[in-house]
Amino acid sequence: MIGIVLDGVVQGLQLALLSVGIVFVYGLGGVLNLAHGQMAVAGGLAVAILLQARWTPLLASAAGVVAAGSVALLLDRTLLRPAYTRRGEERLLLGLILTLGVSFALDGVYALWAPNIALTLRMPTLSIEVLGVRVRTASLAVGALSLVTFVVLLAFLKGTRVGQAIRCVIQNEVGAVLCGVDVERVRTLTVFLSGLLAGMAALAQGYFSFLGPEMGSEFTILAVIVAVVGGVRSLTGTFLASLLLGLVNAGLSYAVGTYLTWIALLAVAVLTLLVRPEGLLAYWP
Amino acid sequence: MNGRSRLRSVAPVLTTALLLAAVPAILGGSSYGLRIASLTVIVATYAIAFNLLFGHTRQLFLCVGALAGLGAYAFVLLSRVGGLVPVLALLIVAGGGAIFGAFLSYVSIRRGFGVLFVGVVTLAVSLMFHNLVLGLRQYTNGETGLVTRGIGFGLGEHPKEAYFVLVGVLVMALAGYQALLRSRHGLAFQALGDDEISAELSGIDVTKYKVGTAAMASGLIGLIGALYAEVNGFISPSVFVLGHVDIPVFVALLLGGMRTLLGPVVGAVLLSAVDEVVRPFGQLTVLTYGTLMVALFLLFREGVVPAAQRVLVRLGALRLRVPRRS
Amino acid sequence: MLEVQGLWAGYDDVAVVRDVDLEVPPKGATAVLGANGAGKTTLFRAIVGLIRPRGGCMRFDGEPLSGRAPHEVVRRGIVYVPAERELFPQLTVEQHLELGAYCVPGAFRSRRQLAYDLFPRLAERKRQRAGTLSGGEQQMLAIARALMASPRLLLLDEPSTGLAPRLVAELYRLLAALLREGVTILLAEQHVQAALKFCQRVYVLKDGRIAYGGPAEALRGNPELSRTYLGESRGSPDPTVGPP
Numbered sequence: 125m126i127g128i129v130l131d132g133v134v135q136g137l138q139l140a141l142l143s144v145g146i147v148f149v150y151g152l153g154g155v156l157n158l159a160h161g162q163m164a165v166a167g168g169l170a171v172a173i174l175l176q177a178r179w180t181p182l183l184a185s186a187a188g189v190v191a192a193g194s195v196a197l198l199l200d201r202t203l204l205r206p207a208y209t210r211r212g213e214e215r216l217l218l219g220l221i222l223t224l225g226v227s228f229a230l231d232g233v234y235a236l237w238a239p240n241i242a243l244t245l246r247m248p249t250l251s252i253e254v255l256g257v258r259v260r261t262a263s264l265a266v267g268a269l270s271l272v273t274f275v276v277l278l279a280f281l282k283g284t285r286v287g288q289a290i291r292c293v294i295q296n297e298v299g300a301v302l303c304g305v306d307v308e309r310v311r312t313l314t315v316f317l318s319g320l321l322a323g324m325a326a327l328a329q330g331y332f333s334f335l336g337p338e339m340g341s342e343f344t345i346l347a348v349i350v351a352v353v354g355g356v357r358s359l360t361g362t363f364l365a366s367l368l369l370g371l372v373n374a375g376l377s378y379a380v381g382t383y384l385t386w387i388a389l390l391a392v393a394v395l396t397l398l399v400r401p402e403g404l405l406a407y408w409p
Numbered sequence: 410m411n412g413r414s415r416l417r418s419v420a421p422v423l424t425t426a427l428l429l430a431a432v433p434a435i436l437g438g439s440s441y442g443l444r445i446a447s448l449t450v451i452v453a454t455y456a457i458a459f460n461l462l463f464g465h466t467r468q469l470f471l472c473v474g475a476l477a478g479l480g481a482y483a484f485v486l487l488s489r490v491g492g493l494v495p496v497l498a499l500l501i502v503a504g505g506g507a508i509f510g511a512f513l514s515y516v517s518i519r520r521g522f523g524v525l526f527v528g529v530v531t532l533a534v535s536l537m538f539h540n541l542v543l544g545l546r547q548y549t550n551g552e553t554g555l556v557t558r559g560i561g562f563g564l565g566e567h568p569k570e571a572y573f574v575l576v577g578v579l580v581m582a583l584a585g586y587q588a589l590l591r592s593r594h595g596l597a598f599q600a601l602g603d604d605e606i607s608a609e610l611s612g613i614d615v616t617k618y619k620v621g622t623a624a625m626a627s628g629l630i631g632l633i634g635a636l637y638a639e640v641n642g643f644i645s646p647s648v649f650v651l652g653h654v655d656i657p658v659f660v661a662l663l664l665g666g667m668r669t670l671l672g673p674v675v676g677a678v679l680l681s682a683v684d685e686v687v688r689p690f691g692q693l694t695v696l697t698y699g700t701l702m703v704a705l706f707l708l709f710r711e712g713v714v715p716a717a718q719r720v721l722v723r724l725g726a727l728r729l730r731v732p733r734r735s
Numbered sequence: 736m737l738e739v740q741g742l743w744a745g746y747d748d749v750a751v752v753r754d755v756d757l758e759v760p761p762k763g764a765t766a767v768l769g770a771n772g773a774g775k776t777t778l779f780r781a782i783v784g785l786i787r788p789r790g791g792c793m794r795f796d797g798e799p800l801s802g803r804a805p806h807e808v809v810r811r812g813i814v815y816v817p818a819e820r821e822l823f824p825q826l827t828v829e830q831h832l833e834l835g836a837y838c839v840p841g842a843f844r845s846r847r848q849l850a851y852d853l854f855p856r857l858a859e860r861k862r863q864r865a866g867t868l869s870g871g872e873q874q875m876l877a878i879a880r881a882l883m884a885s886p887r888l889l890l891l892d893e894p895s896t897g898l899a900p901r902l903v904a905e906l907y908r909l910l911a912a913l914l915r916e917g918v919t920i921l922l923a924e925q926h927v928q929a930a931l932k933f934c935q936r937v938y939v940l941k942d943g944r945i946a947y948g949g950p951a952e953a954l955r956g957n958p959e960l961s962r963t964y965l966g967e968s969r970g971s972p973d974p975t976v977g978p979p
Contacts, residue, residue: 232696
């Protein structure tokens with residue numbers, strides 16, 4: 125029982141790593157990044173390639189995460205420019221289509237250049253005992269990694285000037301501009317941040333099982349659903365939604381088959397939206 | 410309405426019908442070519458439905474594939490297991506699709522879902538359908554799929570007749586679309602697409618239009634799904650997946666031009682052409698799709714049909730009756 | 736302080752502000768009057784860089800202003816309070832003030848004290864979320880937030896909109912206090928009487944062009960003149976007189 129809850133929490137944390145990036149980019153740029161999963165894959169592939177080149181796991185992981193962030197940044201600065209010249213719903217739609225196109229293009233690129241590369245990160249031992257319960261070391265590693273990341277992120281957002289700027293741009297871009305916030309700079313930083321987080325999610329996937337080049341779309345869909353359920357402008361809401369869905373996933377996976385678990389997850393997502401159409405938390409609290 | 414303007418209004422659909430009907434002759438009996446043509450017509454019909462849904466009423470139904478798949482599987486099961494006559498099965502499929510689409514639309518409106526949320530909910534529905542089919546293996550044969558030879562009207566055995574049936578449905582859909590937009594509802598649609606709140610405040614029952622549109626479009630999609638099952642001889646869950654239906658349909662509509670009459674058809678044809686060109690390159694298909702989407706939306710924001718219309722207007726060959734706004 | 740010459744600005748294909756010349760002298764209040772759609776807001780947005788001017792030039796303290804990004808404009812000392820206020824609904828009063836001082840973090844404490852001195856009602860609601868404040872309090876917060884950046888020129892777009900007459904009087908008393916603090920004010924108003932009484936210089940915008948630019952007293956005492964330029968009917972109540 126505890127094992128399941130732990131698994132659920134850890135899976136939720138990984139989901140959160142993935143989805144928070146979506147909230148950042150949407151909240152700050154008004155663009156739903158449908159190529160988000162492909163950023164994660166970029167990071168994962170980079171780590172795998174570097175590991176093959178005999179880099180140490182730590183360095184390779186760090187480099188991979190930075191790579192994911194850089195790809196995100198590059199995309200935002202180049203292909204997404206036209207979206208930023210529009211406002212409101214036009215920007216959203218244009219962004220949707222552009223990022224969708226990019227996600228396909230990247231999928232194709234990955235299939236062409238790195239079809240056989242997959243990222244697997246192995247732990248020295250398969251499982252260890254904690255408090256009398258057998259847990260997968262990988263789960264512990266992912267859990268620890270994610271928690272540390274989120275604590276740092278929270279400190280950054282609440283404690284630093286830039287972090288506050290990010291929060292207020294999410295709530296009201298014009299208001300932030302009037303306060304003298306350089307929205308462009310803040311947005312760039314946030315895009316990079318979201319890429320970094322995606323890269324970490326890829327690492328987590330590598331720890332859990334493996335990360336393949338074709339997993340981009342699945343990541344994106346998951347991230348978007350979780351983000352929307354959490355309230356696509358709310359970081360805390362998305363975090364909560366991730367935990368919720370992680371627990372549901374872990375709980376059901378043990379009891380029923382994969383397909384039914386998926387259906388249940390999706391049903392929970394839809395139900396949450398029906399009950400609270402704005403998402404769990406409409407705005408950053 | 411005098412004879413000349415009547416001819417002019419019927420011309421586009423008529424020309425399209427004639428051109429499409431001529432295709433088998435042009436292809437000279439190539440069964441591969443005929444198959445491509447049939448699939449193109451199917452995509453075009455999906456695109457007409459999606460045009461109504463997203464182009465006109467901003468309902469981002471990312472479940473076109475799922476609706477088609479539901480129609481297909483339902484048709485097969487109703488015919489085989491239920492032993493129903495094909496016509497009846499088709500009617501039930503179309504009706505069921507319409508009800509389901511109307512339901513999705515109604516719930517979304519009542520809960521005040523924006524475009525994004527409708528997209529996500531319908532996406533979830535799509536995925537649920539996919540997993541449902543995989544999960545109910547005893548009925549659907551799961552990932553392996555079902556062979557649907559000999560089902561229904563047996564169109565699978567007669568590709569040429571099948572093609573004409575599909576063209577027939579497409580032409581009727583086009584004619585219906587045109588009639589709808591020319592009727593007194595047309596102005597309501599334009600108002601709706603522009604600004605829902607203002608439309609509502611002008612006395613237009615936005616809910617009725619959106620739900621009605623969703624019903625029509627979903628019924629059409631379900632119907633085509635069922636016909637696909639017949640024509641293709643085989644269905645499986647991966648056939649109806651997002652990447653194989655929704656995305657090509659979206660791209661085709663973008664290519665051709667949203668909110669235009671012939672946009673869906675032109676777009677589907679162009680997309681098929683691109684597909685054929687890229688096919689020998691295997692892996693590049695996905696890459697091409699992606700690059701195409703990006704390039705399209707950056708350059709041809711409105712699609713080929715409006716761009717072509719502009720050229721024709723400038724050449725004096727076409728006079729625009731009502732100014733079109735995107 | 737602020738010089739605008741031959742300014743053209745607008746949206747898409749439509750020019751809203753046409754060939755506008757304007758001068759805001761330091762240490763006083765200047766008003767921009769005009770009907771709805773005359774171009775007052777567009778003018779202000781062009782000044783602070785929210786929209787790009789199509790033509791003409793602007794100078795602040797002799798330095799060119801056109802083409803500057805909005806956040807740079809704030810750093811130069813021009814702060815804009817838009818008609819929509821643009822607050823952060825989930826953030827508290829205190830957090831708004833903190834953000835207002837984003838460009839001048841060092842001065843936060845001293846400016847905050849000043850803000851609370853000028854707006855005692857906001858001081859009482861330090862921890863209240865902006866979304867739950869009344870209309871009048873939101874207006875105050877918007878101005879207080881703007882003040883935190885130590886503006887030398889404050890642009891106020893229709894600050895009296897939606898305020899009860901009593902609150903409008905309070906607003907103008909506040910603006911007078913700001914003038915005493917050395918802040919220059921540029922004010923866009925539909926509420927003609929109050930603005931005319933308060934400001935020294937007046938510009939009238941009609942269809943995007945300057946119809947009148949000069950001392951306010953010329954319009955004040957001359958109902959004929961004011962009707963020509965402002966087209967107003969007699970008998971609009973002056974909120975700055977009467978019971979407080």
